[in-house]
Amino acid sequence: MNIDQIALQMLASGKGILAADESTGTMTKRLTAVKVPSTEENRLNFRETLFTSKTASSYISGVILYDETLRQKSSNGTPIPELLRKQNIIPGIKVDAGTKSLAGSPDELITEGLNGLRERLKEYYELGARFTKWRAVYKISSKFPSNAAIISNAHSLARYAALVQEANMVPIVEPEVLMDGNHDMQKCYEVTSSVLYECFNQLKIAKVRLEGIVLKPNMILNGSDSGIKNEAAMVAAKTLACLKNNVPEEVPGVAFLSGGQSEVEATQNLNEINKINDSKFIFTFSYGRALQQSALKKWAENIQDKENVQKVFDKRAFMNSLAATGKWDKSKEIAA
Ligand code: 13P
Secondary structure (H helix, E strand, O other), X not given: OOHHHHHHHHOOOOOEEEEEOOOHHHHHHHHHHOOOXXXXXXXXXXXXXXXXXXXXXHHEEEEEEOHHXXXXXXXXXXXXXXXXXXXXXXXXXXXXXXXXXXXXXEEEEEEOOOOOHHHHHHHHHHOOOOEEEEEEEEOOOOOOOOHHHHHHHHHHHHHHHHHHHHOOOEEEEEEEEOOOOOOOHHHHHHHHHHHHHXXXXXXXXOOOOHHHOEEOOOOOOOOOOOOOOOOHHHHXXXXXXXXXXXXXXXXXXXXXXXXXOOHHHHHHHHHHHHHHOOOOOEEEEEEOHHHHHHHHHHHHHOOOOHHHHHHHHHHHHHHHHHHOOOOOOHHXXXXX
């Protein structure tokens, strides 16, 4: 399969991506919050429970893994990438090395990980990965994001994407404008527009094939400290307008991050976007917290009780599958 075909498979109708690529540091925070020790075995146990749920393959096209998980074997000895592939789920891998303070604007962040990336990509391909992720983050405040943050992160995303395509994999390009702050939706719209504009400028300079990427942006939301409620219809209208104005038509689709929205909010907003979608883009999910939060709580009650954890996960995956085709409504949450 070439990269364009892989991208389309990641965006297959009614399916989306599970972002289970938390670094060991982030996963430790998540497990500590539910009072489970963050051992290698426990991290695998939770993730394997999700990956083997009966309906996962009906709603999940791909899973983003962390380096540790890509190299692990399931409880019956099957390598995790193979376990996914057998269910027609594409294995992906987070390849950035996290964020550091940006020199020149030390309160902002730059994503690192380009050194040695070409060699790592070769190994990841051999281990079975067919797509990758790199996340850049941008803060909103009266001063931020600075031009330095916008340009340097876009440049890194473009260099990353070019290397990934050279290795015959699909880069998920993830510029995340954070929801933290007291700004309103209009400010988020303006910042996200500038961030996306520069990303595509740099992707073009780097000669990245846009038909062979998946964009993973934030939705357009009011800042989480603004006290303003996010109306789904407004979120959808603004998000769609922002993407139509700033994303070239060659890009096959968009898989949103959830970014701290509640599970139902993330589902409802995606559903509204699909209800009004009059663009060529496919819109689906690439959620981390919004797919895993309730399942993680259930798992923490009894980590041996796979069946009930999978029920909780399957419901969220199904709700988001409905939202990916604009067929979700609140009554489905109760019925499921
Ligand atoms: P959230 O959906 O929890 O924002 O995670 C998605 C992701 O992959 C962030 O890089």
